[in-house]
Amino acid sequence: MTGSKRAESADLAVPARGLSRRGLLGLAGASVAGIGMGVAGDRAALAASATPEMASGSAEYPFYGRHQAGIVTPAQDRLHFAAFDVSAGTTRAELIELLQDWTIAAASMSAGRDVGEYGAVSGPYDSPPEDTGEAQGLPTAGLTITFGFGPTLFETADGVDRFGLVRRRPAELTSLPHFPGDDLDVGRSDGDLCIQACSNDPQVAVHAIRNLSRIAFGRAALRWSQLGFGRTSSTSTSQATPRNLFGFKDGTANIKAEEPDVVTAQVWVSAADGPAWLAGGSYLVARRIRMTIETWDRSILSEQEAVFGRTKGAGAPLSGGTEFSEPDFALAGRADQPLIGAAAHVRLAHPAQNNGTKLLRRGYNFVDGNDELGRLEAGLFFISFQRSPAQFAAVQLNLAKHDALNEYIRHVGSALFAVPAGTPEGSYVGAPLFA
Amino acid sequence: MTGSKRAESADLAVPARGLSRRGLLGLAGASVAGIGMGVAGDRAALAASATPEMASGSAEYPFYGRHQAGIVTPAQDRLHFAAFDVSAGTTRAELIELLQDWTIAAASMSAGRDVGEYGAVSGPYDSPPEDTGEAQGLPTAGLTITFGFGPTLFETADGVDRFGLVRRRPAELTSLPHFPGDDLDVGRSDGDLCIQACSNDPQVAVHAIRNLSRIAFGRAALRWSQLGFGRTSSTSTSQATPRNLFGFKDGTANIKAEEPDVVTAQVWVSAADGPAWLAGGSYLVARRIRMTIETWDRSILSEQEAVFGRTKGAGAPLSGGTEFSEPDFALAGRADQPLIGAAAHVRLAHPAQNNGTKLLRRGYNFVDGNDELGRLEAGLFFISFQRSPAQFAAVQLNLAKHDALNEYIRHVGSALFAVPAGTPEGSYVGAPLFA
Numbered sequence: 001m002t003g004s005k006r007a008e009s010a011d012l013a014v015p016a017r018g019l020s021r022r023g024l025l026g027l028a029g030a031s032v033a034g035i036g037m038g039v040a041g042d043r044a045a046l047a048a049s050a051t052p053e054m055a056s057g058s059a060e061y062p063f064y065g066r067h068q069a070g071i072v073t074p075a076q077d078r079l080h081f082a083a084f085d086v087s088a089g090t091t092r093a094e095l096i097e098l099l100q101d102w103t104i105a106a107a108s109m110s111a112g113r114d115v116g117e118y119g120a121v122s123g124p125y126d127s128p129p130e131d132t133g134e135a136q137g138l139p140t141a142g143l144t145i146t147f148g149f150g151p152t153l154f155e156t157a158d159g160v161d162r163f164g165l166v167r168r169r170p171a172e173l174t175s176l177p178h179f180p181g182d183d184l185d186v187g188r189s190d191g192d193l194c195i196q197a198c199s200n201d202p203q204v205a206v207h208a209i210r211n212l213s214r215i216a217f218g219r220a221a222l223r224w225s226q227l228g229f230g231r232t233s234s235t236s237t238s239q240a241t242p243r244n245l246f247g248f249k250d251g252t253a254n255i256k257a258e259e260p261d262v263v264t265a266q267v268w269v270s271a272a273d274g275p276a277w278l279a280g281g282s283y284l285v286a287r288r289i290r291m292t293i294e295t296w297d298r299s300i301l302s303e304q305e306a307v308f309g310r311t312k313g314a315g316a317p318l319s320g321g322t323e324f325s326e327p328d329f330a331l332a333g334r335a336d337q338p339l340i341g342a343a344a345h346v347r348l349a350h351p352a353q354n355n356g357t358k359l360l361r362r363g364y365n366f367v368d369g370n371d372e373l374g375r376l377e378a379g380l381f382f383i384s385f386q387r388s389p390a391q392f393a394a395v396q397l398n399l400a401k402h403d404a405l406n407e408y409i410r411h412v413g414s415a416l417f418a419v420p421a422g423t424p425e426g427s428y429v430g431a432p433l434f435a
Numbered sequence: 436m437t438g439s440k441r442a443e444s445a446d447l448a449v450p451a452r453g454l455s456r457r458g459l460l461g462l463a464g465a466s467v468a469g470i471g472m473g474v475a476g477d478r479a480a481l482a483a484s485a486t487p488e489m490a491s492g493s494a495e496y497p498f499y500g501r502h503q504a505g506i507v508t509p510a511q512d513r514l515h516f517a518a519f520d521v522s523a524g525t526t527r528a529e530l531i532e533l534l535q536d537w538t539i540a541a542a543s544m545s546a547g548r549d550v551g552e553y554g555a556v557s558g559p560y561d562s563p564p565e566d567t568g569e570a571q572g573l574p575t576a577g578l579t580i581t582f583g584f585g586p587t588l589f590e591t592a593d594g595v596d597r598f599g600l601v602r603r604r605p606a607e608l609t610s611l612p613h614f615p616g617d618d619l620d621v622g623r624s625d626g627d628l629c630i631q632a633c634s635n636d637p638q639v640a641v642h643a644i645r646n647l648s649r650i651a652f653g654r655a656a657l658r659w660s661q662l663g664f665g666r667t668s669s670t671s672t673s674q675a676t677p678r679n680l681f682g683f684k685d686g687t688a689n690i691k692a693e694e695p696d697v698v699t700a701q702v703w704v705s706a707a708d709g710p711a712w713l714a715g716g717s718y719l720v721a722r723r724i725r726m727t728i729e730t731w732d733r734s735i736l737s738e739q740e741a742v743f744g745r746t747k748g749a750g751a752p753l754s755g756g757t758e759f760s761e762p763d764f765a766l767a768g769r770a771d772q773p774l775i776g777a778a779a780h781v782r783l784a785h786p787a788q789n790n791g792t793k794l795l796r797r798g799y800n801f802v803d804g805n806d807e808l809g810r811l812e813a814g815l816f817f818i819s820f821q822r823s824p825a826q827f828a829a830v831q832l833n834l835a836k837h838d839a840l841n842e843y844i845r846h847v848g849s850a851l852f853a854v855p856a857g858t859p860e861g862s863y864v865g866a867p868l869f870a
Contacts, residue, residue: 078637078664080802120682121748125737132732133682133747134665134800137675187807202513202637202664203678206802210680210811214732221809227802229513229637229662230569240572243638245645247555247568297567297649302560312568313556365569367515367641367662368803372622374656376645 018117019130023101023215059142059200063107065422067280068429070144070198071267071360071385072257074236078202079228079364080209081286081381083191083415084220086153092163096434098219102147102195103428105215106208112140115211132214134207141201145208147429148194148284148417151175168433170275172389173418176285179400181411188288188413191223196284196383198362202229224413226288228364228381235362241315241323245291245365245378246408248308249315252323253350255360266358267385277432280421285359285392287382288366288413294375296408307404309344317346329353343404349395357391359384379409389416453552454539454565454650455532494577494635498542500857502715503864505579505633506702506795506820507692509671513637514663514799515644516721516816518626518850519655521588527598531869533654537582537630538863540650541643547575550646567649569642576636580643582864583629583719583852586610603868605710607824608853611720614835616846623723623848626658631719631818633797637664659848661723663799663816670797676750676758680726680800680813681843683743684750687758688785690795701793702820712867715856720794720827722817723801723848729810731843742839744779752781764788778839784830792826794819814844824851 061069086095105115114120116130123130154169155162175190197208206227213222232244233251237258244250255262264270271279296304305311309318309327317327318339329347333339340347351358363382370376386392400406420430496504521530540550549555551565558565589604590597610625632643641662648657667679668686672693679685690697699705706714731739740746744753744762752762753774764782768774775782786793798817805811821827835841855865 082805121736121746123736125740126735128733129682129736129739129747131682132680132728134678134680136678136682136748203800206664206680206800206813210728210813213809213811214729217729222805222811223809225802225805225811227664227804229641229664243569243571245567245569245641247564247566247571293567293645294649294652298563300561301556301558301564304564305560311556312564313571365638365641367660369662370517370657370660374648374658376648376657376660378641378645 019101019104019115019215020097023097023105058139060112060140061110061142061144063103063110063145063423064425067268067282067422068146068419069110069422070146070196071282071362071419072235072263073142073144073198074239074257075231075233075362076142076144076198076205077200077231078198078205079231079381080197080202080205080225081228081383082195082197082209082213082225083150083223083286084193084195084213084216085223086162086192086220087218090219092434094219095163096428098216099147099430100428101215102212103423105212106145106147106429109135109208109211110140110143110145112143115215132207132211134210135204138201138204141199141204143197143199143204143208145212146196146198146284146419148196148419149173149430149433150191150193150415150417152190153192165433168275168277170278170418172283173416174389176389176414176416177393177397179396179411181400181406182414183410183412184414185412188224190415191417193220194284194286194415194417202227226286226366226381227368228366230365232363232365232380233361235360244380245293245367246296246304246308248304248310248312249323250363250380251361252310252315253346253358255358262358263360266387266391267360269387273387277430277435278418278420282360282385282387282419283389283392284417284419285382285384285386285389286413286415286417287411289380289382290377290410290412291379292375292408292410293378299408306341307343307345307408309340309346318344341404343402345399345403345405348398348403354395354398357394359386359391359395385419454536454550493574495547495575496545496577496579498538498545498580498858499860502703502717502857503581503854504545504857505581505631506717506797506854507670507698508577508579508633509674509692510666510668510797511577511579511633511640512635512666513633513640514666514816515632515637515640515660516663516818517630517632517644517648517660518585518658518721519628519630519648519651520658521597521627521655522653523592525654527869529654530598531863533651534582534865535863536650537647538858540647541580541582541864544570544643544646545575545578545580547578550650567642567646569645570639573636573639576634576639578632578634578639578643580647581631581633581719581854583631583854584608584865584868585626585628585850585852587625588627600868603710603712605713605853607718608851609824611824611849611851612828612832614831614846616835616841617849618845618847619849620723620847623659625850626852628655629719629721629850629852637662661721661799661801661816662803663801665800667798667800667815668796670795679815680728680802681731681739681743683739683745683747684758685798685815686796687745687750688781688793690793697793698795701822701826702795704822708822712865712870713853713855717795717820717822717854718824718827719852719854720817720819720821720824721848721850721852722846724815724817725812725845725847726814727810727843727845728813734843741776742778742780742843744775744781753779776839778837780834780838780840783833783838789830789833792829794821794826794830820854
């Protein structure tokens with residue numbers, strides 16, 4: 001986020017209007033009419049002093065477009081995810097204004113610019129800076145910011161249609177079913193709105209969520225949030241398959257951006273699916289999955305491989321071949337038992353066992369300190385995008401009932417959001433919902 | 436951590452002995468005599484498939500040496516820090532064996548190798564893998580692992596000298612004094628032992644702490660732990676100054692590795708300082724400092740700059756110049772008031788105000804979700820290394836009493852550890868303590 005960058009892009013088309021007055025109040029009353037004391041030269045100098053180590057991840061993805069960024073975008077390395085509740089008393093008009101403010105700020109940060117007209121380090125000295133500043137001097141590092149709407153946004157409260165959206169609710173946007181073994185913490189579940197910020201630099205992702213939370217002040221408040229330090233899925237054939245905290249490659253058979261037909265069939269809501277306002281969007285499922293890694297670490301290698309149905313090293317199916325070989329679920333080994341067992345994760349999650357259903361997975365490893373028994377509070381923050389929540393529900397029901405992995409995991413958080421299509425320049429995220 | 440790497444270094448000098456039998460029990464009874472089924476070719480293939488994005492951070496620092504790595508080593512980007520309590524019933528001999536096991540594992544991981552003889556993905560299929568595997572295919576990314584001993588290791592329990600170390604305790608290794616405003620959580624403070632794992636890849640740092648915790652099973656258990664996503668200090672002139680979550684450059688005047696005289700005077704315990712076993716070592720102070728960022732974000736820019744005594748953009752002292760200009764604490768501005776106020780952080784922390792005392796700072800930004808009020812649980816995990824804890828205590832007392840920053844921060848965790856000198860090959864960390 002650099003001064004020079006901002007100067008270079010000054011003539012690009014950006015929305016003419018700035019943050020709403022309410023948004024500026026979120027920034028604690030920053031007076032746009034205050035005495036500007038720009039230090040742009042300063043900021044250019046900052047950028048020049050970044051070391052090569054800090055300059056990694058120069059990828060940049062435009063915020064505006066047909067679909068929201070952060071879905072088929074090659075999965076970045078780090079995550080900050082946040083769910084918000086719209087504050088009591090907030091009106092429909094104020095909700096719209098919040099989405100407008102978020103759009104302007106998200107577009108700005110995605111382009112490597114600060115939030116606001118004056119940004120972090122220049123501008124009225126008698127006002128709080130518009131941007132919090134910790135991303136100064138850092139490259140954009142592939143930042144994407146993806147917004148979603150939770151089921152509760154479309155509900156009534158005390159008999160009143162909260163935002164006049166009850167009749168616009170997608171039929172499928174309800175709470176996810178309760179799956180066997182679910183052990184959900186309500187404080188880590190659900191939410192009216194969500195924001196997924198992904199970047200190759202965690203400080204850039206944190207900066208995005210922090211500034212968007214700040215802009216929401218008085219209108220929406222953080223309900224829960226999650227940092228992820230390591231991606232567990234590839235969403236592009238250009239990426240190596242990463243490993244989860246069980247030490248296994250994860251997401252080998254994930255949907256890849258390079259398969260546009262599969263993406264269309266499995267990820268994007270079509271106009272025919274309805275509702276019309278969600279066409280070109282998707283559904284986001286988030287699940288906080290706690291791994292009991294100490295127990296896992298004591299299981300023998302053959303058990304671990306049997307649980308996944310893949311080798312731990314190369315990630316090849318136990319039926320043979322290499323990582324990307326198609327598993328042969330019929331191939332039998334000793335005593336005529338299939339080499340990939342009936343309860344193996346790869347079998348149960350495979351499209352062949354789920355009527356051809358695939359999910360676009362985009363999860364992250366997390367460690368949130370340790371519990372009082374000294375066990376690492378670790379696991380997988382699972383995120384998937386799909387055309388219909390039913391896709392996730394079908395696969396998850398299959399897994400929750402039969403997956404050998406269940407001995408080592410516990411689903412402790414859950415949320416579902418409708419992710420609107422991308423935003424055309426000059427509009428705001430989710431505008432068709434309010435049209 | 437790659438197969439090819441391991442093959443290349445097979446003829447390097449590494450300790451002949453492997454993990455202790457107890458250490459292998461920590462690895463859940465991995466049978467070294469089991470049926471080895473190596474898949475080394477597999478692992479080489481893995482390494483070859485790493486993308487450039489995953490191959491960043493190829494720096495490697497040797498574990499063995501005169502001083503422990505991770506102190507004057509150029510501060511890596513990510514941290515996983517862990518404090519342990521030695522389990523009740525653990526004997527002195529078992530403590531020594533734990534340190535020996537930790538040494539072997541730390542040296543192996545620092546060199547980009549797996550833990551154990553067979554590692555993560557090969558070897559006895561009827562045993563748990565010796566290494567948990569999530570760092571497979573990742574470069575070492577500058578991993579350093581630094582060990583420390585807490586005051587409680589040198590105490591009696593129920594009237595018994597826990598490990599026969601009471602008489603070897605450094606006179607200065609006591610609890611830190613209580614500072615004004617301290618609001619310490621005992622569950623985030625202290626510990627018998629600590630491990631600081633730093634790397635440019637968070638998954639590599641997490642992998643280190645996880646595997647060392649696992650090796651400690653039955654002998655020591657995690658007491659508390661902390662992930663940090665962004666370094667807040669430079670420890671080398673080759674590094675750009677990073678920013679803390681207040682948006683300010685932090686650690687501009689930090690001790691740099693390129694100042695060997697300062698390092699000798701301020702960081703390393705000398706033989707004359709005593710005790711002899713700690714010569715060449717240091718003292719590590721860890722403080723979890725919660726930032727009330729929402730309040731900070733509402734303060735005006737001139738207030739923010741006055742609090743730090745520096746500009747937010749360039750980080751120059753308010754007395755003028757550039758980031759690395761020496762502050763002029765006498766220079767007066769309006770109404771003959773000093774441009775850098777009496778309560779400014781840069782003034783109170785400056786060596787000139789602390790009898791020339793400097794600390795080698797090596798802290799990290801953290802965000803651990805949010806609290807129930809929707810405020811980000813964010814702050815600075817402060818780490819400093821110094822020749823004497825009195826250096827930290829003097830500076831911190833000065834800050835705790837007068838620092839304008841106190842309005843926006845709260846110290847919620849605290850720990851002090853004696854960090855022994857580096858380990859010669861063939862020995863183990865802290866061996867002179869037990870000699």
